[in-house]
Amino acid sequence: MADAGGGAADSNGYPDPLAMIAAIHPSSELDGIAQSLERLCRAAVDHLGMLGAVVRLLPQGGSAGLVVAAEGPGGRLGDIEFDVGEGPGTTSYTASRPVLVSNLAGPDGNDWPGFQAAATEQGVAAVFAFPLHLGAVSFGTLELFAGRPGTLTRVQIWLARALAEIGVEMLLDGDATNSDGSLSRGFTRVVEHRAEVAQAQGMVMVDLDVSLGEAMARLRAHAFARGLSLGDLAHSVIDGYVLPSDDGPTRGMEK
Structure with a gap:
């Protein structure tokens, strides 16, 4: 890939x-920390x-979290790992180290088959994830x-690491809420989306008499x-669709 370019450079040429x-x-559609991260x-x-x-x-030990993204119209790259429950970003967060996948369709992408399939379908050929952390504290x-x-x-890796460090500084200096206590625009949509998924997860738990973890696993598998x-x-689940049990028929959604 081509070297990073444009903008001012420091005394070392970076x-x-x-x-x-x-x-x-x-x-103009964002404010607060969401605008800075975007x-x-x-x-x-x-x-x-x-x-x-x-x-x-990301919350400690979780995979839901909040997302700020910069991508083309109609893109949903920020939702892929949440949808499938795996990916280079989750691994980077858990291990607190960069995860660099130069060919997602190759063997390096096989560690995350669900992510590999969904991301390549959207035209992603390589993924590079850098942790946002300060010491032992990880933010995402x-x-x-x-x-x-x-x-x-080498320069691109340096720049990506530098941007990740700046992201941590933004998080430490900023806030995800406005002065009136409301969420910064950009986070609101994501929180609403996550709330709907959590509601559906609870409904599946009751309908199929399974644990919350199993309910999320079934939602992800069915969506995939x-x-x-x-x-x-x-x-669809909130509107009345019931996921099939292992031995039960599907109700409420046409195939």
């Missing part, structure tokens, strides 16, 4: 990530030549999606098998 972010015009993602896309970039903020990940296979250059997003399936 690009200045702060200048890159500052040059991104703020989105500008960071857009800087990553522009200067690293990516298909998309995502910051995922910066995930970069490339449209063609290939490794990152039907080619649906987890959010779309959750909508």
Whole structure:
């Protein structure tokens, strides 16, 4: 992949990530920390030549979290790992180390078959995930999606790490809420989406008499098998669709 370029450079010739972010015009649809993180993602896309970039903020030991993304119209790269429950970002977060997958369709992508299938379907050929952490405290990940296979250059890796560090500083200095206590725009939609999935998870737990964990596993498996997003399936469950049990018929959704 081509070296990162554009923007000011420091005395060592490396690009200045702060200048890159500052040059991104703020989105009028976002505010607060969501706006700052979205500008960071857009800087990553522009200067690293990516298909998309995502910051995922994850709860300790969880895979739900909040997402801020910079990607093309109609894209949903930020939802893939939540939908399938696995991926390079989750591994990066858990292990607190970068996970660099230069060819997602190759053997390196086989560790996450659900993610591999869903991401390649959206044109993703390589994924590079960097943890957002400070010491032993992990906040989430910066995930970069490339449209063609290939490794990152030394400068690109340096820039991605620098952007991840800036993301941590933004999280420490900023807030996900506005002065009136409301969520920053950009987080609101994601929280509503996660709430719908949680509601559907509870309904499946009751309908099939299974644990919450098993209910989520069945939702993800059913969504994957039907080619649906987890959010779309959750909508259907809330509207009355009942997932089939191991020995029961499907009700409420036409095939």
